[in-house]
Amino acid sequence: MKYKSKMCVRCGAHPHSRDTGPSRAVLSIHWCSPGVRFLMDLNSASNVVIQVLTQASSQDSTVLKPAAEQLKQWEAQTGFYTVLLNIFTNHSLDVNVRWLAVLYFKNGIDRYWRRVAPNALSEGEKSALRAGLITNFNEPVNQIATQIAVLIAKVARLDCPKQWPELIPTLIESVKVEDDLRQHRALLTLYHVTKTLSSKRLAADRKLFQDLASEIYNFACCLWNHHADTFLQQICAGAEPAALSSLERAALSLKVLRKLTVHGFVEPLLNTETMGFLYAVFDRLRQFLECSRGIGVEHVCRERMEKIIILFTKVLLDFLDQHPFPFIPLIQRALEFAVSYVFTEAGDGIMFERFIVQCMRLIKMIVKNDSFKPSKKFEDSKPETINAHQIKMSFFTYPTLTEICRRLVTHYFLLGEEERTMWEEDPESFAVEESGGDSWKYSLRPCSEVLFIDIFHEYSQTLTPVLLDMVHTLQGPTPLEDLNALLIKETVYNAVGLAAYELFDSVDFDEWFKRQLLGELQITHERYKLLRRRVIWLIGQWVSVKFKADLRPPLYEVILGLLQDQDLVVRIETATTLKLAVDDFEFRTEQFLPYLESTFGLLFQLLQQVTECDTKMQVLHVLSCVIERVNLQIRPYVGCLVQYLPLLWKQSEEHNMLRCAILTTLVHLVKGLGGDSQNVYPFLLPVIQLSTDVSQPPHIYLLEDGLELWLVTLENCISVTPELLRIFQNMTALLELNSENLRVCIKIINAYIFSASPEFLQMYGASICQSFLQLLKDITMEGQVQVLKVVENVLMVNPDVGPQIFHALLPPVLRGILDGERYPVIMSTYLGVLGRVLLQNQGCFSSLLNQMSQECNQEVDQILGNVIEMWVDRMDNITQPERRKLSALAVISLLPSINSIIQDKFCGIINICVESLHDVMTEDPETNTYKDCLLMSDNEPQETQVNENDEPPTEQDKRKRMIALRDPVHSVSLQHFVYDKLKTQQELLGDDGFRSLMETVDTEITKQLQEFLQRF
Template identity: 85%
Template sequence: MDLNSASSVVLQVLTQASSQDSTVLKPAEEQLRQWETQPGFYTVLLNIFTNHSLDVNVRWLAVLYFKNGIDRYWRRVAPHAISEEEKSTLRAGLITNFNEPVNQIATQIAVLIAKAARLDCPKQWPELIPTLIESVKIQDDLRQHRALLTFYHVTKTLSSKRLAADRKLFQNLASEIYSFACSLWNHHTDTFLQQVCAGVESAAIISLERTLLSLKVLRKLTVHGFLEPLQNAEVMGFLHAVFDRLRQFLECSRSIGAENVCRERLEKIIILFTKVLLDFLDQHPFSFIPLIQRSLEFAVSYVFTEAGGGVVFERFTVQCMGLIKMIVKNDSYKPSKNIEDSKPETIKAHQIKMSLFTYPTLTEICRRLVTHYFLLSEEELMMWEEDPEGFAVEESGGDSWKYSLRPCSEVLFIDIFHEYNQALTPVLLDMVHSLQGPTNVEDTSALLIKDTVYNAVGLAAYELFDSVDFDEWFKSQLLGELQVNHDRYKPLRRRVIWLIGQWVSVKFKSDLRPLLYEAILTLLQDQDLVVRIETATTLKLTVDDFEFRTEQFLPYLESIFSLIFQLLQQVTECDTKMHILHVLSCVIERVNVQIRPYVGCLVQYLPLLWKQSEEHNMLRCAILTTLVHLVKGLGEDGKNLYHFLLPVIQLSTDVSQPPHIYLLEDGLELWLVTLENCPSITPELLHIFQNMAALLELSSENLLICFKIINAYIFSASSEFLQMYAANLCQSFLEILKDITTDGQVQVLKVVENVLQVNPAVGPQMFHALLPPVFRGIIDGERYPVVMATYLGILGRVLLQNTSCFSSLLYQMSQEYNEEIDQILGNLIEMWVDRMDNITQPERRKLSALALLSLLPSVNSVIQDKFCGIINVCVEGLHDVMTEDPETSSYKDCMLISHFEEPKVTEEEEPPTEQDKRKKMVALKDPVHTVSLQQFVYEKLKAQQELMGEEGFRSLMETVDTEIVTQLQGFLQGF
């Protein structure tokens, strides 16, 4: 690319690419895409984005294309890689002038320099860091800031590399520049504090920005730059200085007021100080030990004493609580039960913690957490009134404790209570006892304090197991509190039903559950929506518990289900509807078929909700989950839902439709349970199977459920299904078997085995392409026992139930191996007999015995030569399946099934699905379950004897071990 002539052309195309007109934009983008791999293109881009006289949008686009080019073409081994000569020119040009006037473009330039540094620094770009350090010292505000911004991004990127060699390089870099980084940070920090005290706001904001960037650099160097930071005096000196600086900045924030222009950045840097400590603790717990005392004293004083008054803000409080939590929970600071087994550092850390967490300190922390931080704030109470759904389902799980005050204070309480429960249990119980009896509805503060204490008792339920008689408390006080209907009492009604939900799986007598169901029934009719939603949550916890008994719940089922359904209709937010649907799903799952009389309303409503939730895929996932449990509960009556159900399955499992990304997993589960419970396969259900080919191509973690779905079709509508899909399915299986784990192979082969079991007449022809690999696997001695067992199961069915197919397969293999048919047959029998121990399932072992016996009677010398092995397999099979009748002292085959019996199902068991019944009907036609092995052995040996005559047969039997013959005669007594 001729740079002089190219610059104007590229500039023109970039200008077109920044257009809002798609007819101009699209061709320009295509042209730039073609230029990406042209030599000199990135040099032109560099010239364009460093030319400050050009349009900002064009320069911005040039920077982005340059940055993308680094990702794609900077590595030496990349296709169309940028030449080393051009990269050398580019590197020099990138760090010539740190004078970009536009902040956004300056940030992008810093990022792309860091991306190049990740690949080239220090070997190909040794001058980068020295140039940055020199530029940071320049007394020019703009250049200094841009150099410092780049310095931060380079440090951040290099610190993220994790290979041992890269970490070593970063550690070398850190040791070289740490002193400079510290002095830089101290300089800018002191400058800012002087300027802010002098009231020079414009200068202070510039210094604060540099302080922030230099601290970001130090954070990366401190956390990732030293293998043993405790041994480095500068590192530990910096970390100790963090506490002093934190106090200075907190006092500064107190003095400047909320409206000051520095306020937002000031809070940002205060949080950054805490992140330094948290990251260092996380990465270097033992090096952090000298900082434990200062950290705890600092955090506790600001969060749990008056020292924090007027200074702390919510995010800072969260960070301090996180610091306390990490120190309390850190396994490196917990000695072993046998103290001698602990490291000296661990014992030291534990002693520091013990000296600081005295009884008075723990008591104060506990009381302040409960009565101050658990207290519902004015904002929360306002949210309760204005956005009850947002209040009721506010996120409090996962990592929310790292960012939000309420979850953070609750998690800290749980951890501290767990660690120091012996000291804190009496404190909490004392708080509970002081609140016995009803509370005056006019005393709002007393109601809210009671709410906080009950919250604490719920959070500490497992720790209080031996200290609280919850059943008695439930009867004597909590039930009464649920019956106070006054509007001002609603925080307590909501808290008490939540509290019961926390305890129900911890300590709650089964015979009290009817009282709880009655309370739930009442509260689901409460005038307050938040109380109703919380009650629904407790219902889910109650029915989802191990102690749940359906018979206790049945008297309340109709009313409760109706009220939960009403609640589902009343709520409007997507998250709330999902939440209530999960409650409904849980109830349906636990009561199973007992739900049938009550689901009409839900069945009518779900199609409407599905339509309304077109833009809310997570809500649709919740609907799919509900449908799964609904179909299970309805059993064969689920067919009445097909007009809605089948289009939902079709959409959810169609990989050409964008929603499948969210809906596929639940959609497959719904597809499977629909098939398992359908009385018969409909044309529409057969049509949906067209989605399967693309699903099998994905070869994802969903393959297992796909195989289950295929099996369901095989057992439901074998002939029709196989005529439509066998050819494509066979081809898909051949592709899958090329690249799949051993377990995956077994799952594919089991599907084939099921085809042969259900349809032995045409199944082998339809899946004939899969049989040679199976035959080969047996002959070649497949080394995985579970795969070999499946191979033998497949071939056993072909041999036993489709002789002509077996003969043609034998001929095909003789051609392939270029050996006589008898030789191939002999090898097969020999391997079969040798690998019988691979087969562990009694059904398959009997199948092998029947299959090998089906070769008799025969005059074939090879079969007669292998007669001993065949008899060995038969006797093994007889041992597996024959049981002795003690009354008659005769043997009978325990695998024989003469008729289909509906099993008796206890209330705790799920009733059999239609699929279970179909499998039983298939078993009634399966030789494994219809042919007596004992009878079959007798008939085959009798036929062989008749074929060979007495003398010949006796000679044949003499090839069998005498002990085996004795055992065989024992089984055949009476014939």
């Protein structure tokens, strides 16, 4: 029989339950009771939490989840973090329990340490915790020690120095002790505290960090020098364990100095200690590099030595980035150091890739830094800038630049054995190796190429003859048996491609293409693939720089051949060059059409042959570009791709970026197929459904491209199918997101309105209206205009049903007009919406006036008068001729009328009409008549395309034209409409009454009106 007891009414715990399973056994003492605040002693509370932390580190989810929930309930309770501190500082406990304890403590700082946070820790508890955190720096486990250091840094960010003035002095005293472990942990903590405090950017915080830097900088320098000297002595003496320990301390103290130096001084140039340290960095770098020469790759200190060497270079790079002018005295030494190690024999035997990259970055930053470049008016430049420029000019002499250029090209551009092996064993990875973004900062080949581009750009007059000389020596075919000659030629061609823009006036590329490059592409030998790949890449670099149009057919011939090359890397590179050629401004469709079928087929074969996700994406982008540029001409050739894409979509279920590429391809495919795209709906529509369904996890990656595909599909559909109509169920949730995709969502709604208005409005009109009501409350002015334009389109396409469905949106529009909406664009849109109602559904307009009359407790006529008055006053807000004509048609449609208010406002109505007549009427000198330029006729041919590259009209363009033909703005002559309305008003009032009415109009306006109405 189970022992029963009452549950705690505050937290639901069973204080004495003995048979509640492992996940509840820990609740014998519960945190909601006063005992937690602390009637129980610390040890008892610690035992309770240790049990839960033990369960929370379990691999069994049935044990872990309840424990995690319990910890979550406790984390806001008083005393919880004191218990956690007690646990993770108890070295006798299990490491996993202590690890979890420190993580929970660290995460709690973000949530509960600030005074304004909900359930914030009390000042008393925080004070006790701060004292406990720096009592002992003797944590034996490295990972936990690091977490404690980060934890202390998080507290320091919030409390140091005001609430925690003793932190830095305590750390410095602890760093001075003889105990190795305590010294290391204190130094580790000092680094994380310094790093965190240096990242604060408010002016007051930066001032505090600068004060800290000035106080401890000398100590930090001495500490660093001591540990660096100790390491060098110990490594020479062969005391490896001790040397490793000293090296670790030297690295940590250098990390502290890096933050202090870069962020701790407003004018570091005036601080002798700072500049002294920076000069010393070069000496220390040489010492450590020479030391590394004497120890083997397998030495226990080798890896950490390389890390500290890189850390030295980071100090220089960071200082140059943040303080370019104070770096000027260091330019000469920095260039001498970097160039000597990277471009002379001085670096032989001690260089490693990451260090070479860092040195190249240092040279690049000095060469490219805008602070070191004088303005066009040399004399207007700052003295410091002129000084830096002169230092650079004196260093970068002709011999130095020549040596840098030649070594970059013939040494660092050279394809190494490892890369050639990768070409053979993993050609796809080799072909699509990442080279964009910031990869140049970490990889040798991209870094050397970026440095070459920058130096060549800066010193092109000097280096152009050097590079052309290298090209000249390589003319003619290269012996197949001479691998080194093939490799050198490959690097020179690489350089010519990278410097294409700089060589524009110096290289006759068209002649070179015909005389040399075409021939090299015909050499099919296996070893010559190095040059086939590089030459086709080179042509891709030049095709948008300098390449005659009449050479494109020979280029397409070459591309066709290379897409059938036996080497996959060559085929992939050729596809990339094809994209560059097709995507160029000079591309002409008629030149490419003879090659389209074969090229497209070969690209499709390549897409099937490659297996890696990145490669498939790359080839898909090429296919997309081809489809986009040839447009409708692609239709006969896409059958194979249409059949393959569903399989590729299924295979890419775990690769969302590949699916994005497929979506992009589908966008261009649908545009190319136009109305024929309906044949691919069985695959296309489920793809759109998945990509735009916010309840499906992949939408995070696919939504943007999925929305574009949805829109393009609607624009090109002949008619909206039931399946396409059903997808709109996704739209309500998308509108609720109110994200940057709102503009596309609005376009999609408009496309449905133009495509299938009656069925669409019947199914979704009410939900759209509700979504719009919510949206209008919290979107930008531009967003409001876009939403209201949808309403206007509904009223234009379906003037009978539209006002009923969107009736809830009309009163706010009318209120906005009556209140004198101050934003002209929104007022113009309001008047457009109301103009549609007034012109095309006067029954709805009357109903709207009656509703507003009841709301405002005013007469209907008074509201009508205010509307007309506001319309006249804000007519200038309306800028588009179509909207201005709509306003004129709307207000004149109030005639004929005997309503006194309308007659009172007659002058304003005529003013609007005359203004609009001036906007839309054009004079025909031959017939001496006026013609409404906005009128459209079904017999008139549609506008011809401006040029062959313009996209043909979509199905939606055709639908919009048909709708426009029915729209009064484009189907009713304003001149005739005004004449008819005035004539019927005259018949209603009689000649005398009408004459009296016209006398209320300004004489000049009357003359202009007569001018328009007499010349039909």
